[in-house]
Amino acid sequence: MSSGGPPTIVSIAERAGVSIASVSRVLNGLGARPETEDRVRRAATELGYVPNAVARSLKGGHTRQLTFAVPDIGNPVYVAMVREIQAVAKAAGYRLLLHSTDADVAEELGVVRSLADRTSDGLVLVPIRITPEHVEALTAAPGPVVVIGSLPDGVPVDAVQADSVTGAALAVHHLVQAGRRRIAFVNGPVDTVPGGNRARGYRGALAACGLPYDPGLVTATDFGVGAGARAVARLLDARPGLDAVFCANDQLAIGAVQALHARGWRIPEDAAVAGMDDSDLAVAAWPPLTSVDLGAGERGRRAARMLLERLGPGDGEPVPARRTTAAPRLVVRGSTSPGAAPAGSDEQEGARSA
Amino acid sequence: MSSGGPPTIVSIAERAGVSIASVSRVLNGLGARPETEDRVRRAATELGYVPNAVARSLKGGHTRQLTFAVPDIGNPVYVAMVREIQAVAKAAGYRLLLHSTDADVAEELGVVRSLADRTSDGLVLVPIRITPEHVEALTAAPGPVVVIGSLPDGVPVDAVQADSVTGAALAVHHLVQAGRRRIAFVNGPVDTVPGGNRARGYRGALAACGLPYDPGLVTATDFGVGAGARAVARLLDARPGLDAVFCANDQLAIGAVQALHARGWRIPEDAAVAGMDDSDLAVAAWPPLTSVDLGAGERGRRAARMLLERLGPGDGEPVPARRTTAAPRLVVRGSTSPGAAPAGSDEQEGARSA
DNA sequence: CTGAAAGCGCTAACAT
DNA sequence: ATGTTAGCGCTTTCAG
Numbered sequence: 001m002s003s004g005g006p007p008t009i010v011s012i013a014e015r016a017g018v019s020i021a022s023v024s025r026v027l028n029g030l031g032a033r034p035e036t037e038d039r040v041r042r043a044a045t046e047l048g049y050v051p052n053a054v055a056r057s058l059k060g061g062h063t064r065q066l067t068f069a070v071p072d073i074g075n076p077v078y079v080a081m082v083r084e085i086q087a088v089a090k091a092a093g094y095r096l097l098l099h100s101t102d103a104d105v106a107e108e109l110g111v112v113r114s115l116a117d118r119t120s121d122g123l124v125l126v127p128i129r130i131t132p133e134h135v136e137a138l139t140a141a142p143g144p145v146v147v148i149g150s151l152p153d154g155v156p157v158d159a160v161q162a163d164s165v166t167g168a169a170l171a172v173h174h175l176v177q178a179g180r181r182r183i184a185f186v187n188g189p190v191d192t193v194p195g196g197n198r199a200r201g202y203r204g205a206l207a208a209c210g211l212p213y214d215p216g217l218v219t220a221t222d223f224g225v226g227a228g229a230r231a232v233a234r235l236l237d238a239r240p241g242l243d244a245v246f247c248a249n250d251q252l253a254i255g256a257v258q259a260l261h262a263r264g265w266r267i268p269e270d271a272a273v274a275g276m277d278d279s280d281l282a283v284a285a286w287p288p289l290t291s292v293d294l295g296a297g298e299r300g301r302r303a304a305r306m307l308l309e310r311l312g313p314g315d316g317e318p319v320p321a322r323r324t325t326a327a328p329r330l331v332v333r334g335s336t337s338p339g340a341a342p343a344g345s346d347e348q349e350g351a352r353s354a
Numbered sequence: 355m356s357s358g359g360p361p362t363i364v365s366i367a368e369r370a371g372v373s374i375a376s377v378s379r380v381l382n383g384l385g386a387r388p389e390t391e392d393r394v395r396r397a398a399t400e401l402g403y404v405p406n407a408v409a410r411s412l413k414g415g416h417t418r419q420l421t422f423a424v425p426d427i428g429n430p431v432y433v434a435m436v437r438e439i440q441a442v443a444k445a446a447g448y449r450l451l452l453h454s455t456d457a458d459v460a461e462e463l464g465v466v467r468s469l470a471d472r473t474s475d476g477l478v479l480v481p482i483r484i485t486p487e488h489v490e491a492l493t494a495a496p497g498p499v500v501v502i503g504s505l506p507d508g509v510p511v512d513a514v515q516a517d518s519v520t521g522a523a524l525a526v527h528h529l530v531q532a533g534r535r536r537i538a539f540v541n542g543p544v545d546t547v548p549g550g551n552r553a554r555g556y557r558g559a560l561a562a563c564g565l566p567y568d569p570g571l572v573t574a575t576d577f578g579v580g581a582g583a584r585a586v587a588r589l590l591d592a593r594p595g596l597d598a599v600f601c602a603n604d605q606l607a608i609g610a611v612q613a614l615h616a617r618g619w620r621i622p623e624d625a626a627v628a629g630m631d632d633s634d635l636a637v638a639a640w641p642p643l644t645s646v647d648l649g650a651g652e653r654g655r656r657a658a659r660m661l662l663e664r665l666g667p668g669d670g671e672p673v674p675a676r677r678t679t680a681a682p683r684l685v686v687r688g689s690t691s692p693g694a695a696p697a698g699s700d701e702q703e704g705a706r707s708a
Numbered sequence: 709c710t711g712a713a714a715g716c717g718c719t720a721a722c723a724t
Numbered sequence: 725a726t727g728t729t730a731g732c733g734c735t736t737t738c739a740g
Contacts, residue, residue: 006470006496008733019711024735033709050470050496054417055733057408058716065451073437076634083427086454095473097419098452100440116360116404118717119449142360142404225637254638261640280430283579284608286615286640362717373727378719387725409717412732472733 007047016043027051057118065095065120066307069111071103071128076250076279078126081148081300085124088304094121103128115143122307124148124300128192144310146303149193156321158306162294164194164276167328168201169208171246171274171292174330176209178337180244180272183211186231186256187248188223195220198248198276217242228255229262236263243271244336250275250282253289257335272336278329287334295326302326361401370397381405411472419449419474420661423465425457425482430604430633432480435502435654439478442658448475457482469497476661478502478654482546498664500657503547510675512660516648518548518630521682522555523562525600525628525646528684530563532691534598534626537565540585540610541602542577549574552602552630571596582609583616590617597625598690604629604636607643611689626690632683641688649680656680 009023016023016039026032026040043049057063066089070078086096097120101107108127115123122144127134130149138145138157151159175183185202188195199220206213217239219231232245232255245260247253253275257267265271267287275282278293302324310319363381367374370393380386380394397403411417420443424432440450451474455461462481469477476498481488484503492499492511505513529537539556542549553574560567570593573585586599586609599614601607607629611621619625621641629636632647656678664673 006472009735010733020734021711021713021736022709025710028735031709036710048470050467052412052733053471053473054408054411055716056735058406058412058718058732059734059736061716063408073440074433079428079433082452083454086427086452090454096452098436098440098450100437100444113404116402117407118360119407250638257640258642280428280635281638284604284635284638286611288612363719364717374718375720375728376726379726382719385725390725406717409732410719412716412734413718413720415732 006052007044007049008052009049011047012040012043012049015047016040061118062121062311063119064093065097066304067097067099067111067115067120067123069099069101069108069123070126071101073098073100076281077277077294077296080279080296081126081303084297084300085304088301088308092308094308101128105129105131105133109133109137112137112141112145115141115145121311122146124303124307130193144307146307146310148299148303150197151323153323158303158310158322160299160302160306160324160326162194162197162296162299163325163328164197164294165201165204167276167292167294168198168246169205170328170330171276171290172202172205172209172211174290174332175244175246175272175274175336176211178244178268178272181211182214182217182239182242183244183246184217184232184235184239184242185219185246185248186228186235186252187218187220188227188252190220195223195248202246214239223249223251225251225255225258228252229259230255232256232259233262236260236265245271245273247273247275250277250279250285250289250291253291253335254281254285257285257289268334268336268338274336278331282331282333285335290333290336291331293329293331295328298326360406361398361403362406363403365401366394366397366403369401370394415472416475416665417473418447419451420658421451421453421465421469421474421477423453423455423462423477424480425455427452427454430635431631431648431650434633434650435480435657438651438654439658442655442662446662448662455482459483459485459487463487463491466491466495466499469495469499475665476500478657478661484547498661500661500664502653502657504551505677507677512657512664512676514653514656514660514678514680516548516551516650516653517679517682518551518648519555519558521630521646521648522552522600523559524682524684525630525644526556526559526563526565528644528686529598529600529626529628529690530565532598532622532626535565536568536571536593536596537598537600538571538586538589538593538596539573539600539602540582540589540606541572541574542581542606544574549577549602556600568593577603577605579605579609579612582606583613584609586610586613587616590614590619599625599627601627601629604631604633604639604643604645607645607689608635608639611639611643622688622690622692628690632685636685636687639689644687644690645685647683647685649682652680 009020012023013020023040026037068085089096124146126148145157147159150161190199221227245256256273275289275291278291282289282291363374363377366377377394380391422439443450478500480502500512504515544553575581599610610627629643629645632645636643636645
């Protein structure tokens with residue numbers, strides 16, 4: 001007699017009058033005499049049997065779970081990644097473990113090492129920064145990892161990165177074409193991956209356009225609406241002649257817009273504003289923000305796919321670490337171009353309910 | 355000699371020259387002779403041993419994983435919930451499994467049933483709608499569940515809900531106090547939990563204020579920026595005398611603002627606009643949106659805590675299902691009140707990086 | 709085609 | 725204090 005607890009293959013075996021091996025076979029679609037097959041299926045249904053995934057994992061050596069570790073789940077960029085990764089994972093029959101590192105380097109390293117506890121089959125990691133410890137931990141990773149960010153060559157780990165340099169160039173060129181010459185740059189912390197890359201992108205783009213680099217037009221504080229507003233307020237005092245503000249992300253751009261509005265500047269007439277990431281915030285602003293889509297969703301999707309490939313049948317020789325880069329895309333809206341993007345026009349549908 | 359694969363307690367036992375039981379005891383902090391303790395710890399460190407979480411789960415009967423199932427991970431409201439739930443879970447030593455149901459009822463039911471596979475110890479579910487099947491599945495849930503939404507009494511499952519009625523009342527009263535009388539209402543689908551509740555809230559609030567209910571001032575389509583813009587464009591044709599637009603969420607409100615701007619209406623002078631959810635979008639808009647905070651984060655936090663309580667030592671008699679409601683909070687900004695919310699003022703900090 | 713039995717890695721009796 | 729052993733639920737040889 002089977003006692004309490006949920007039904008197991010043993011309960012089914014007893015009820016069907018067969019061995020547990022037969023139960024397992026039938027349930028896994030291996031051959032069996034129709035009679036046996038029938039008895040087992042019936043018993044399973046009657047008992048409301050559901051296979052214990054943990055036991056399966058222990059036997060099989062894999063959990064069909066993927067971990068995605070991000071600095072901050074609230075950030076729109078990471079949200080876009082989560083969304084895509086979750087979709088890819090689900091389609092491949094994997095569950096998604098979401099881990100917030102709270103932008104803490106030690107935690108990031110911990111996540112990599114915790115691959116060893118076999119809780120998930122692989123990891124997609126978005127590091128806030130790449131330290132020597134990262135390189136070390138990643139090199140010795142006890143399981144498959146894909147990094148979203150810029151990893152040095154030589155680290156034997158797949159990576160998918162954004163092209164901030166080209167992205168910034170797109171924005172700067174666009175502003176220059178629109179007749180702007182004194183283009184301020186509002187950045188976040190330069191010692192983070194995104195901050196550092198975007199700073200380089202801005203300088204490079206300026207040079208490429210033959211424009212001088214004026215440190216007085218550049219600020220770097222925090223990524224955030226308030227930081228953007230304060231930075232621009234300061235810039236407006238120091239460089240009242242600026243005619244455009246390029247921001248390292250949309251939050252900063254929102255802050256910039258607010259600061260400009262507060263002083264009665266018209267956008268884009270008096271100053272154009274451009275952001276980066278093309279998040280939902282961009283369309284929420286007024287005027288709607290021109291923004292560079294750095295392909296967050298695309299990066300997430302690719303990272304997930306690469307990870308899945310590593311998990312597939314590891315036949316043959318070891319595949320070397322791959323590097324791939326998502327192409328940036330400029331999305332022009334009213335904040336830089338008077339006529340652009342009428343209200344309720346296109347995109348942004350897809351009915352996110354609430 | 356221990357062969358390939360990651361180290362297990364057996365490898366450690368061999369190396370330390372003790373039994374696997376001793377290894378387990380030492381590693382779990384149970385008593386042992388200092389000498390033994392030492393040998394084990396040393397061996398474990400040298401081998402880089404990490405306990406296999408799957409094996410532990412199989413033995414212990416729990417995974418220390420929680421599942422959070424939402425209709426759409428991209429929605430700011432759910433993002434706020436994820437953020438809090440993840441924080442609570444992490445603090446309690448649980449991992450978070452994120453599941454997107456894509457607003458599909460069948461998937462929601464599937465998630466509830468899949469509790470039976472023992473992959474996670476409990477579930478927080480945000481149903482898009484509550485059908486009789488939901489009630490049935492929830493009643494027969496093979497594990498602890500907490501629902502975020504309005505569950506009928508009698509369903510033996512914990513639930514935490516928003517108070518849309520009071521929330522809508524807060525907004526409507528605020529608008530009335532600001533001198534508005536013809537308050538339009540832009541809603542999403544009425545057959546969803548949020549849509550239905552907000553519709554009731556609006557009607558109730560109107561009645562409480564002694565204002566007539568004019569169906570011509572009400573629209574219900576999709577939750578989304580574009581839908582909001584189109585709805586308001588239509589409203590402006592049908593009821594050009596409106597002096598305020600109350601929207602069932604911030605996306606709709608953003609759309610409303612755009613439609614009004616497009617026609618040259620000034621906000622809030624010609625028409626005030628208020629939204630719901632107080633998401634990041636609210637501060638991104640210009641003017642910043644007055645919005646009703648329905649306590650998404652708070653609901654997430656409470657749901658997680660309730661679930662954790664169920665998972666705790668189930669000593670004594672069974673605790674009956676609990677219902678709790680998060681109090682709404684009106685956040686007044688420039689879209690209804692000319693002076694409010696200067697740029698880069700307060701909140702919104704917390705430096706979400708990018 | 710089917711059953712018996714081993715074993716995934718760990719914990720917890722039970723015995724010494 | 726430590727070792728031996730059973731067993732969590734399942735898959736998979738290996739015999740029959």
